[in-house]
């Protein structure tokens with residue numbers, strides 16, 4: 353061997369030994385899971401580039417059981433979300449991505465900062481506040497002017513609702529001339545490609561090794577994509593600050609009933625160590641508007657799609673709406689109440705079933721802050737055929753939680769778990785009750801101290817819009833039966849039409865007045 357070759361060969365052997373050692377040391381080594389499909393990307397592209405959101409979760413659940421190298425198992429989900437407290441915060445890449453968009457708001461921050469912010473934001477979601485917001489939902493849902501691309505109309509309706517409720521702001525998203533802020537929100541996710549390019553997956557994969565200071569400058573990178581995002585973020589930040597200020601003035605004069613007004617009022621009564629700064633207040637405005645419309649609109653997309661396939665289910669909902677209207681009129685009123693909505697049994701079952709089958713926030717990532725043991729509710733088979741009842745976790749381990757996978761586990765949802773069937777929620781089965789999540793044993797809103805603060809709000813919004821639409825219109829799948837593709841341009845699963853994905857998010861439905 354020539355001298356020139358000795359160094360690379362020795363280095364190669366040393367690296368191989370080191371890698372084997374590292375591999376042997378991983379406590380997850382004995383778990384089964386998909387083989388790495390790329391030396392560079394590992395399994396990252398399997399998820400990022402899958403044909404439809406959830407394909408891989410379903411496949412791996414079938415092949416490896418409820419946990420694949422520590423993914424999606426009830427024991428683990430309960431442990432991490434409901435009991436783990438702040439031991440499993442959001443990982444650096446996720447926190448940074450959200451922070452880039454919303455600033456240091458409730459969705460982005462971790463640990464004590466999160467506890468302090470949640471304490472101040474929580475009162476804005478009380479039942480009394482929801483009661484106030486219900487009439488806004490009814491008024492906005494009754495506005496006409498929708499198009500056949502249901503996604504567009506739902507997205508704009510949800511934005512108008514959330515603007516009024518969060519900060520008494522009229523986005524005008526349903527109008528011909530949407531406001532500057534509406535356009536900024538719409539361009540945040542609406543103009544992203546349906547799947548992230550490989551380069552982005554790789555780039556984001558490297559964020560965990562980058563210092564926070566470097567990450568703060570990513571949004572200034574000179575690409576058309578970051579320029580567009582930065583312009584949208586600047587508008588959101590500028591107008592978000594303005595809205596927070598207006599709410600502050602309204603709240604001190606006792607006039608404000610919007611969410612930020614309530615939050616500002618609660619904040620003013622906090623001591624200096626728990627009070628939110630102006631920057632944090634602005635971040636809550638941007639956060640609530642962003643978290644509260646895209647998720648609701650896409651959940652509704654999929655619910656109306658399922659209903660459009662089933663005229664008989666629409667008829668059942670219409671029957672309930674007719675009975676509700678007579679009841680409300682008999683009271684001498686026009687608007688329904690929270691209790692009225694809670695009593696719509698079939699409609700509520702349809703909402704739950706849609707949230708179950710189409711968890712639009714389909715994955716969450718977390719990072720263990722300390723060594724831990726994850727208990728499994730059901731043992732899984734290890735690579736060498738042993739039954740594994742718990743999984744040791746090392747500090748720093750990334751954990752992927754599959755809301756998608758949990759919501760479709762046959763063990764809890766039955767052998768027809770892959771089918772949309774609201775009846776399952778009308779026949780409660782004790783064996784299927786794992787007591788998970790914020791609502792209906794679903795993981796769609798996550799769970800525990802990081803669970804969705806707006807889940808009840810979302811359920812009301814979805815129900816209000818759905819009944820307003822179904823009361824007056826029949827929904828059908830268009831005659832050319834477009835194939836809906838579940839893609840993920842950002843963190844939220846979004847519908848597209850196969851063959852027309854370049855045209856952007858779309859849920860084409862045929863609508864006929866009744």
Ligand code: HEM
Pocket residue numbers: 442458459470639640643644645647648651712713716795796797798801802803804805806807809810
């Ligand atoms: C169908 C609609 C919705 C779905 C599926 C949904 C889902 C979720 C999920 C899965 C999380 C946990 C995220 C994580 O841990 O990274 C979350 C958090 C959150 N959601 Fe929602 N959400 C919806 C509607 C709303 C609405 C309407 C609002 C506000 C008006 C809202 C505000 C928030 C906030 C502020 C958080 C952060 C909570 C925290 O970290 O303490 N969401 N949501």
